[in-house]
Amino acid sequence: MDDPMVLDANAVAGDLAELFGFEVTAVVHRCAHCGNVAAVGTLLAWTHGPGVTLRCSICREVVVRFVRTGSRTFLDVRGAAYLDMQRG
């Protein structure tokens, strides 16, 4: 990874918590592309576009995207095969 602009999902933890309703960066996901199982906080974050793109730290494929318009938020999580969330 030689792009100094790349951050990670920790940088958008607040926005993610707002979207999901709870803290997400410690949640474990499975990458739908390569099968890597890791915390959401490991995802690489591109935050300088109109929306935010989170990519797998191993295969670099897109796992999560979200973008805000005036009054709506669009969330695309198809790059995650699952999210492993603890209840209660």
Next chain:
Amino acid sequence: MPEPLTWQIATVTAIRAETPQVSSFTLALPAWRAHRAGQHYDVRLTAPDGYRAQRSYSIASPPSRRGEVDLTIERIADGEVSPYFHDVVEVGDRVEVRGPIGGYFVWEPVLGGPLLLIAGGSGVVPLMAMLRERAAADGAAPAVLLSSARTLEDVIYRDELAALAAADRGLRLIQTLTRAQPPGWTGYDRRIDRPMLAEALAAAGAPPLAYICGPTLLVEAAANGLVELGVPPAQVRTERFGPTS
């Protein structure tokens, strides 16, 4: 909306220069919540025309300080938020924040150690919260801080770190200065590399919990280096910050 995500108006109660480019801002919070070391607050500024800029700043203070947090902020010349803090904000001013935020890049004494903390520049801020938390805990795990800065005067918390290490045989500091070194400097003088990581690992003793925070390139190099030296990837946590915060 859960409480940490509700925006609140904090009051700046103290400003302390840490280095020529870095200052710590103490924020009194009407809806203070105990944080976990490593967490951050989101800060947002709203212009008269409604334009908003939002950034995340790591908490430097330990959770044992109630009612307020210190955010240590580096001045980024072409940034949207940090120059406001450095050039405009005064004690008594109010700023909009939400937090504490984050659950991945966090450490609590119950997680144990040894701790291997690796910092590039102001990446030391969340790691300092961990060291301050650790210092406040009894029977703390051994810890090593491997820190990279450009010059000696750019080393954030230099005096406090030296005092912490002098009072605690379980804390080891390894410092590298990449741009200029003072006369008689006995530390490292290059970017963090494999021999430095190996020394830090040896100083930690047992396989450590590693927390790496800094510019993306440093974080990548240090994380890959630790894994190649045998640290399980699941015990290496990283937080990258970019040049535009």
